[in-house]
Amino acid sequence: MAEEKDREGNRLSARMGRYARVGGNVGGIAAKVAGARLLGMNLDNSKNAAELAAALGGLKGPLMKVAQLLSTIPDALPPEYTTELAKLQANAPPMGWAFVKRRMRAELGANWQDRFGEFDKEPAAAASLGQVHRAVGKDGEGLACKLQYPDMASAVEADLKQLQWLFSMHRRMSPAIDTREIAKEISARVREELDYTREAGHIAMYRIILAGADHIRVPEVRSELSTSRLLTMGWLNGKPLLDFKEHSQEERNRLAQTMFHAWWHPFSHFGVIHGDPHLGNYTVFEEDGAPTGINLLDYGCIRIFPKQFVQGVVELYRGLLAEDDDRVVGAYELWGFKNLKKEIIEVLNIWARFIYGPLLTDRVRSIADGVSAAEYGRKEAFRVHSALKELGPVTVPQEFVFMDRAAIGLGGVFLHLRAELNFYQLFNEQIDGFEADTVEQRQDGVMRQAGLREIAAAE
DSSP states (O other): OOOOOOTTSSOHHHHHHHHHHHHHHHHHHHHHHHHHHHTTOOOOHHHHHHHHHHHHHTOOSHHHHHHHHHHTSTTSSOHHHHHHHHTSOOOOOOOOHHHHHHHHHHHHOTTGGGGEEEEOSSOSEEOSSEEEEEEEETTSOEEEEEEEOTTHHHHHHHHHHHHHHHHHHHHTTOOSEEOHHHHHHHHHHHHHHTOHHHHHHHHHHHHHHTTTOTTEEOOOBOGGGOOSSEEEEEOOOOEEGGGGTTSOHHHHHHHHHHHHHHHHHHHHHHSEEESOOOGGGEEEEEETTEEEEEEEOOOSSEEEOOHHHHHHHHHHHHHHHHTOHHHHHHHHHHHTOOSOOHHHHHHHHHHHHHHHGGGSSOSOBOSSTTOOTTTTTHHHHHHHHHHHHHHOOEEOOTTHHHHHHHHHHHHHHHHHHTOOBOHHHHHHHHHTTOOHHHHHHHHHHHHHHTTHHHHHHHO
16 A cells, blocks of 8 residues: 555534534424424424434535445434435535545645556446545556545544534434443444555455455456555456346346355354445346356445354344244343343344344245345334334343344345245355354464454554
């Protein structure tokens, strides 16, 4: 990575400007909710949610990413809020060329353009924290340059403060789930996404993990053209996944099976997941006009789990398969659920049987019959929410948040592709011979090879 001074750390002036733009609107809604509760008035969640969406709708950046994350986590907020937040667009208006030039000069120096053969003025993609420009290296290789927007560290800290307000509002509304661990997890992951040096390490790790999978492509980082706020990678040619929705069942199944391997193999063998299985994070590469495999494009939201959490995932599966209640409870405890009453275990099992359902039957099937990708998981989340309301708030362990979200996102991809697979066989191939200690050893080895242990030690 190129050396640089941190000119844009978590600056007070930038944070205060962000608070001024966001805090008034969100804080006003929070005060209104608190006042209504104090006076014993009924709350109109739909109206308040619409007001919140309007308050956030003109603002781009980290809060948009947080809002989108919240909209996919069951019961993180009331359903009226998640429906409105899901409508928000994550794409920020792109930086203009003059702005891009200043940003690139700050990262690579005054002669930055001399280090590229070509550099497109218009971004190929714009998202909540930065934008991607297509370029060509001096060696003729196609490149993707991911350039962070200015003052994102300050914006993230300001926006995470607003997240605490949102969760505080929810806790006043008789929630079924204690959101403190969810807030902690989202905050940690969003902060990590700012560090492109870490993301480069994630890419290196995935290149090692998936080295033998010819049907999955991971970009190669160009470290001499990268900093903590500029990530330059090889460009991976491909088409959007949804372009293949009308292809043959065989081709759609092949893509879905590849996605299954790309997600479950890193988790079951190394305790690592891609925490954002969003359709925009994958493209399909072709050979001789036929879809051949998947390009994995974004590595900002990678979650690395301790061995006991991975063991809990496998134990819960085996407990459900054998209808062994003691093993199921032991799995929840491995995850960090505490003081579990029988009634709460029964509610958690509703969700567990939904997530694991396709993996429990040894037959070819869809991931969920008669369900759209948009509705996948919503009915079960509602049932769990309703039942937990009667039993009191349950604290969801921090590690569970992105595992749950990613599983729902992956299921949505399978539904988009209308895949028909034997998920039981695919899953059992991945956990064959599973040993938690072996996963821990593999994880430590791959993190050291990718330089992630050094990054963690420097924090």
